Amino acid sequence: MDTIVINDLFSAIFNVLYFAVILATIFIVILDNRNPVKTMAWILVLFFLPIVGLVFYFFFGQNTRKERLISRKGYSRLNKRPLAEYQAQESLKEQTGKSHLMSFFTRVNNAWAFGGNTVSIYTDGYSMLQALMHEISLARHHIHLQFYIFEDDAIGRLLRDLLIDKARQGVKIRLLYDDVGCWRVDSMFYDQMLCEGIEVQSFLKVRFPRFTSKVNYRNHRKIAIIDGRIGFIGGMNIAERYIKGFSWGIWRDTHVRMEGKGVYGLQSAFLTDWFAIDRTLLTSAEYFPKMKDNGSAIAQVVTSDPVGEWHEIMQGLMKAVCSARHYFYVETPYFLPTEEVMTALQIAALGGVDVRIMLPKRADTFITHKGSLSYLDELMKAGVKVYLYKKGFLHSKLWVSDDEFASVGSANMDFRSFEHNFEANVFFYDKDTVKTLKNVFLDDQKHCLLLSRKIWEQRSWKNKVMESVVRLLAPLL
Structure with a gap:
C-alpha cells in the first residue's frame, strides 16, 4: 500500500x-x-x-544565441572592411538611381553594383562542375571555395584531388564548408586537404554540449572565387547527386560564372565569413585586383544573415515584387513564404502583374514539399500562375522581372533562407543577362504542369489535411 x-x-x-x-x-x-x-x-x-x-x-x-555567435556590431564592421579595398574601383554609383532595387541593396546591404562583367549560365551540374574545375586548374594566386555541402563522393574526391594538385603548385587555397550540411562527411576527407597545406574550416561547428547554440544558423552560400577575377555563385553544391540526379528524374539547378568587377562582391562575402570563423582578416588589395571591363553585364552581389538588423534578400524580394509592372517569375524548390512575401505576390497578381511560381512536382524532402503545396490555392485564387516541374527535382533559385532584373543564388523562398541562414544572391540589371535568364525560366516551363484551381481542389482529403498540418509548422521548418 x-x-x-x-x-x-x-x-x-x-x-x-x-x-x-x-x-x-x-x-x-x-x-x-x-x-x-x-x-x-x-x-x-x-x-x-x-x-x-x-x-x-x-x-x-x-x-538569443545568435548574438553570442557573432556580434552584430562586429559583423557589420566586418562587412564594410573588405569593401573599403575596392570602393576606389569604378562601381556604378551613377546608375544606382536608375534602379530602385539596386539603390536599396547599396544602402541596406553595402552591396555595390559593378558593370563590365561577362556571365555564363549553367543549368546542370555537369557543365557547372566542368567549368569550375577548368578555372581552378588555371588558378595562379588563390582559390576560395564556400559550399553548404562538400561531399566525400566521386565528385567531391575529384575536386579535392584537383585542389591538392594546385596547392602543391603553390596556389593558396581556402575552403569553407557548413558543418551541418556536411555532417555525414568523415573528417578524414578534409584532413587530407589540411595535410597538403589547404586551409579548411567548417562554419559554426555543432558539437555537444553547445549543440543548441549553432545548429539553427547555417551558411547556405555557394561561392567560388579564382584569383579574384572569376567567380561562381548559384544553387549547386559539390555532390554527385547534382550531376546524376535521382532515379525518378534529373537535378535541375542554376549557377552562374562571372568574370569582372562583380567578383569583388563574392570575394567580400567570402572573406567576411572566413574572418568570422578563422579570425584572420584578409583585406589585401591582391584579393581585389584591378580589372578592365570584360563585358556588358551589371552585377550586384547581395548577402543576408541572421545577425544583421534587416533581412535584406527577403526585403529586396518584396520591394521587387511590389515594383513589378508586367511580370515576375520565380523558380524555387521550397515555397514556405513569410506572410509579407505571400501578400506581396498576391497584391502584384491582383494588380494585373503576370506572376508565375515554379516548384518541383516531386521534391527531395516530403514534409517541406507538403508545406509548400499548402500555399498554392491562395496563390491561384489571387491570379498567380503555378507551374509544377515534371522532369525531375527543381532546385533552382531564380527570379526575373520586367526584363529589368534577374537574380540567381542560394536563397530559397522560405522562412529558413529569409531569417536563419547565411545566403548570397547575385542580381543582374543588364537586358542581355536578364533576357537570357528569362528564357531559362520559359524553357523550364515547357516541362511543367500548369495547375488550375479546379484540378487542384480535386486532390484527396488526405493530402489536404497533411498539407494544412505541415503548414502550421512552416515557420519552424
Whole structure:
C-alpha cells in the first residue's frame, strides 16, 4: 500500500513539473516578441506535442544565441572592411538611381553594383562542375571555395584531388564548408586537404554540449572565387547527386560564372565569413585586383544573415515584387513564404502583374514539399500562375522581372533562407543577362504542369489535411 502511495506521489510531482516546464517554455516563447505567426506555431507544437516540442525548441527555437555567435556590431564592421579595398574601383554609383532595387541593396546591404562583367549560365551540374574545375586548374594566386555541402563522393574526391594538385603548385587555397550540411562527411576527407597545406574550416561547428547554440544558423552560400577575377555563385553544391540526379528524374539547378568587377562582391562575402570563423582578416588589395571591363553585364552581389538588423534578400524580394509592372517569375524548390512575401505576390497578381511560381512536382524532402503545396490555392485564387516541374527535382533559385532584373543564388523562398541562414544572391540589371535568364525560366516551363484551381481542389482529403498540418509548422521548418 505504501508503495502505491509513493508511486502516486512521484507521478503527481512529475506531472506538475512536466506541465510547469511546458508552461514556462510557452511563456518564454511569448516574451521573445517574435513574429506572431512563429509564436503561435511554437505554442501549438508545445501544446499538442509537448515532448517533441521541447526537444525542437531546445535545438531550434531560442532566439538569443545568435548574438553570442557573432556580434552584430562586429559583423557589420566586418562587412564594410573588405569593401573599403575596392570602393576606389569604378562601381556604378551613377546608375544606382536608375534602379530602385539596386539603390536599396547599396544602402541596406553595402552591396555595390559593378558593370563590365561577362556571365555564363549553367543549368546542370555537369557543365557547372566542368567549368569550375577548368578555372581552378588555371588558378595562379588563390582559390576560395564556400559550399553548404562538400561531399566525400566521386565528385567531391575529384575536386579535392584537383585542389591538392594546385596547392602543391603553390596556389593558396581556402575552403569553407557548413558543418551541418556536411555532417555525414568523415573528417578524414578534409584532413587530407589540411595535410597538403589547404586551409579548411567548417562554419559554426555543432558539437555537444553547445549543440543548441549553432545548429539553427547555417551558411547556405555557394561561392567560388579564382584569383579574384572569376567567380561562381548559384544553387549547386559539390555532390554527385547534382550531376546524376535521382532515379525518378534529373537535378535541375542554376549557377552562374562571372568574370569582372562583380567578383569583388563574392570575394567580400567570402572573406567576411572566413574572418568570422578563422579570425584572420584578409583585406589585401591582391584579393581585389584591378580589372578592365570584360563585358556588358551589371552585377550586384547581395548577402543576408541572421545577425544583421534587416533581412535584406527577403526585403529586396518584396520591394521587387511590389515594383513589378508586367511580370515576375520565380523558380524555387521550397515555397514556405513569410506572410509579407505571400501578400506581396498576391497584391502584384491582383494588380494585373503576370506572376508565375515554379516548384518541383516531386521534391527531395516530403514534409517541406507538403508545406509548400499548402500555399498554392491562395496563390491561384489571387491570379498567380503555378507551374509544377515534371522532369525531375527543381532546385533552382531564380527570379526575373520586367526584363529589368534577374537574380540567381542560394536563397530559397522560405522562412529558413529569409531569417536563419547565411545566403548570397547575385542580381543582374543588364537586358542581355536578364533576357537570357528569362528564357531559362520559359524553357523550364515547357516541362511543367500548369495547375488550375479546379484540378487542384480535386486532390484527396488526405493530402489536404497533411498539407494544412505541415503548414502550421512552416515557420519552424
